[in-house]
Amino acid sequence: MKVPLQEYTNNEGNGFHPFLIWKSTIYSPNEAIPIAKDYCLQASSDIDMRVGLEFLYMNGFDQDLHQLIEKNKQSSNLLNQQWGHMYELHLARKNRSLSGQQLLKGLHHISITSPEMNILKNFLFIYIHYGSYQFDALSRFLDKQYELLPQVEDPLLHRLFQTRLHEVLFIYYWKRNELVLARKHAFQVLNETFSVDRQANIHTNLALSYVLEDYGQCIMHIEESLRLAESFGNTSIIEVNLHQNLPFISAYHRKTDGICSNNRAEQAHLEIAKGNKKKAIDILEKLPYQSPFKTYYVGLAKQDKDLLKRSYHEFIEKRSDYFFSRLPLQALKVLG
Template sequence: MNTIITKLKDDLFSAKITNHELASFLEIAPSTLSSILNGKTEISFNFLIKIIIKLYGKPFVTLQNEIVSSYLLHAKPENQREALEYASFRRELDNMKKLVEREKNSATEVNRECAKIYDITYKHFKIVKQYDPYDFSDELEEYKNKVKSNEAKILIDILLCQAMYQMKDYKRLYKRIQNIEPNVKSEKVPNKFICSSFLVRIKEIIIVVYMMQNEIEKARETCMELLDICKKNPNLILQKANVFYNLGESFLLENYAASKKYLEQSLFILNEANFKEDKDIKRKKRRIESTIIFLKIHHYRDIHTLPDVLDLDDQAYLEYKKGNLVKAEELLMKLERKNGSLNEFSTFYLGLIRKDRRLIEKSYMMFIQKHSYFYANLPKCYLENI
């Protein structure tokens, strides 16, 4: 550990970064920084990451970083947990797994419990061929009965909420998420970094819940709160991308320029950040790209920038916007033959093409049944104006 601190001090001196400047960047007292650099207090994992970002100009830092990997060989249990949470939200699942294997045998109970939880996460998101939120939820619920530490229990609760969203169990999700945030804030998670990370996870879920319930202003307010946290923590890259996506989606139906700006910012971050070939990131990027396509077609703007080949439903909506009603309907009929039925969006498009109020009402009810009250505004707007 002394070797790491000596290297950091030498490099900070060479880079002409003063203690006052670094303390300000880390948002800690100069005396606290002095204690760290003098070796009296072990540097936290979070502060180490921030110093590396500041000192070496790195937009991201992985657990494979030479300084970080050396640090983790000697770091105290609390900092090992910081590293586990960091690797988890950074989607460094393979690096997280290596740390999990070590912490499974930790002398500290909370480390052993958290390591097991992250191991369950690794299994379902990396090992299992087809991720199933029901299986993930069942295993978490089973293990929750065995854990004793508040931190581990709260982590499980957060992951269960994520699974509930994926299971479309919105009623239980909304009730459960309201109870978790006070627990995190009530000093049940004393580590500031882990507490902050848990709050970020919770706010991400709350934003989605607000969007589903069509509480757009509350969703945007929470987005801005989360964006402030992300700006203070340069390692929250993925979370920042998610916030921009949520903001872009919130403006999707009412403000083309604002929606496009935020969605493109989200995509830019994911394209620039080093997430390698993570399948979840690939899925997020496809979702953003798909949303941008819908945005352009819906507002009929920048049509020349659309991909040459579109999905059948997008192509049908575009043909409708162009006034090619026969071609648009043919595409939707082809889609119906292919899938056996039309989803809520395609049903809405067909209702527009045929000027069929019954189909538009059907689409509205399909959105409502899926608890997608935000997108229910699409048919609702037309129904109110017919």
């Protein structure tokens, strides 16, 4: 006989983690996750209301997360109120409704009184540095996360934080060009998360991590990302894969048949791959922004060593990106 959800959530002797384990033995992950989402929204215990915030965040239930944030902010428990304010900042960062400076200002108004809150604060610092391409500044925050994680007592919260950390470490090691370590963390995320959005994003970045070495791996991961995004109706992932990542990979490997893009920079990249360098230059000169990729594309099109060297330094100095800095280096080797 199945216990009704409401009856279970009102039983203080149970909890979210055993509930999730129990439901996972009865249902598939795709069926169990929505049930667990409902549990989070109906939870009455303080700890379940807090853990539910991370569960909803990590599974992409943003609208439901907003609802649970408000519920925590209205709690009589001061700790729950603080968690509500913290996740309000995390959601604002994800939705890009606040700048990095505004997020830092918001952090100053939150009391950090537990290892869990310290972990959440450090994740926010990490994401702010990611947003400004300051990858080299992350090591001290990552070290702090390793120190704090064993202090998290709730097993489900520990697991969710650990998955977040693997996600962060994937990007960190990828940008440092330490690809074996990067991919190890990427596959950890794929094994640990049921979030289709997160899986799609990991496959997208895995595809890009193979661009310099294996076209087949690139396409396999892009196709898996597209399949997952289509199953969840995530149009932004579909758009960036079809019009930015797939054209980029195809142009790099000179496999351009049937590939098109509405991204002007990647249109130019495709023209370079086809040998239409003058057309590529015309496109690139009309772009209203500067970036290491634009400098690299112009350098490719003009066969200009100085521009390629500038692109290399821009990748390193402006983005701390040792992986994509290999692109202009490879082009320089070809030019001799």
